[in-house]
Amino acid sequence: MFFMEELTHDERCAVIKHEILHLVLKHLFRFNDKATDHHRLNIAADLVVNQMVYPWPLPSSAITLASFPDLQLIPNKSVEYYYRRLEKHAATNPGFDQTLRVKLTASHSHHGRWAASGGEGFENAESNPGSPVSLGSADDAPQLSEDLAKILEQTFDRQLQRARSRLTNKQWGRVPGSLRSMLEQADHVSEAQVDWKRALRIFASAGYRTRVVATTRKRSKRFGTYPGVRIRRERRLAVAIDTSGSIDSDTLALFFAEIDKIHATGADVMIIEADAKVQRTYLYKGRVPEQTDGGGGTDFNPAFEWMRTERQHFDGCIYLTDGYADEPTVKPPCRLMWVITANGRTGNHLPWGKQIQIGH
Numbered sequence: 001m002f003f004m005e006e007l008t009h010d011e012r013c014a015v016i017k018h019e020i021l022h023l024v025l026k027h028l029f030r031f032n033d034k035a036t037d038h039h040r041l042n043i044a045a046d047l048v049v050n051q052m053v054y055p056w057p058l059p060s061s062a063i064t065l066a067s068f069p070d071l072q073l074i075p076n077k078s079v080e081y082y083y084r085r086l087e088k089h090a091a092t093n094p095g096f097d098q099t100l101r102v103k104l105t106a107s108h109s110h111h112g113r114w115a116a117s118g119g120e121g122f123e124n125a126e127s128n129p130g131s132p133v134s135l136g137s138a139d140d141a142p143q144l145s146e147d148l149a150k151i152l153e154q155t156f157d158r159q160l161q162r163a164r165s166r167l168t169n170k171q172w173g174r175v176p177g178s179l180r181s182m183l184e185q186a187d188h189v190s191e192a193q194v195d196w197k198r199a200l201r202i203f204a205s206a207g208y209r210t211r212v213v214a215t216t217r218k219r220s221k222r223f224g225t226y227p228g229v230r231i232r233r234e235r236r237l238a239v240a241i242d243t244s245g246s247i248d249s250d251t252l253a254l255f256f257a258e259i260d261k262i263h264a265t266g267a268d269v270m271i272i273e274a275d276a277k278v279q280r281t282y283l284y285k286g287r288v289p290e291q292t293d294g295g296g297g298t299d300f301n302p303a304f305e306w307m308r309t310e311r312q313h314f315d316g317c318i319y320l321t322d323g324y325a326d327e328p329t330v331k332p333p334c335r336l337m338w339v340i341t342a343n344g345r346t347g348n349h350l351p352w353g354k355q356i357q358i359g360h
Helices: 002-006 009-024 038-049 079-092 096-107 135-140 146-165 169-174 177-191 196-205 249-264 301-310
Strands: 209-215 228-234 236-242 268-274 278-283 316-321 336-340 354-357
Touching (some): 002 009, 009 038, 038 079, 038 096, 196 249, 196 316, 196 354, 236 249, 249 268, 268 301
Parallel strands (some): 236 316, 316 336
Antiparallel strands (some): 209 228, 268 278
C-alpha cells in the first residue's frame, strides 16, 4: 500500500535502488550473531545505501544522516562505522533505542526478514501481531544456519560478478567511487579463495587433439602385422609472458615452475615474450631461460597478432601479466586464460578469457 499509493514514480525507483544496494553490499550477512542489535544494524545499513540512491529522490520519511544531527555522522562510511556510532550513543542515552524503533516504523524500512535478523519462523510483529517474536525482541529470532547463509552469500557473489561483467568500462566508471571500492574489495576476497595453480592446470589439460600414429610396439588389429596404430593425444599451448619490466624475477620463477609441470604432461608449450612488441618466441624444452627480453611498455595485441600471423594451431593461450595495459583489440585464435600477478589489475579490460590471480 505504502509503495504503490503513497510514493511517486521516482520515489518508487529510489526505494527499489535502496533495496538492491542492500543486496549488493551484502548487508543481509553483516553482524550475523546474537550479540547484534538488529534495529541499529537496520538503521546503519539504511544510512549507507541512502547516500547512494541519488539522483532518485528518497521518500521524506527515509533515514539519512540528517536524521541524527546530534551524532555528527561522517558521510560515505561503512555500515560497521554507523553501527558503532549508534551503539555508543545508545549506551549513554537510555531512550535512544526506542527512538530508533520509532524511526524504523515511520520510514517503512524495517528489514525484519533479513538473514541477520532471523532464520525460518521469524515473524515481523507489525505484520503479525500474534507472533511470539515481536518487533522489540528481534534479537531472539532464530538464526539462519551457517551453511545456508554461506550458500546465499555465494549466490549473491556470483550474480554480482555476472552483472559487473556486462558493464562496459564507461558504465563501470559511472558507479559511485565508494560502491566501486566495496565491490572491488569483495572481488579480491572472492579471488583469494581460488587455487590458481589448480585452475591453471585444469585449463592447460583441456582441449587436446587426437592423431593416429604408427607404432612397432603394437600389432595391427585389422591385419595382425606390424606396425600397428595408436591414438596420440596432442596439446599445443601458447604462453605469452609480459616482459615489460613490471614482472619480477620471483614471479617469473613461480610461473615457469608451473609451465614445467604443464610441459611434463606432454604438452608442447610455445613461449611468447612480449612487452610493446614480441621480443622472441621459442618452444619450451624443460629448461628455464636465464633471462627474458623486454623492458618497454605493455601491449597485449602483439602476442595475439603473432599467433594469428604464424597460423599455428594452439589449443589454448595463457597470458602472464600484471594487467596494466589498454584493452586489446586483437582476439586470440584459441581459448584464453589471463594469469594476473599478485598485485596486478583484473577487470573488464581483459576480455575473452577467464582471469585468475597468482599468489592466492
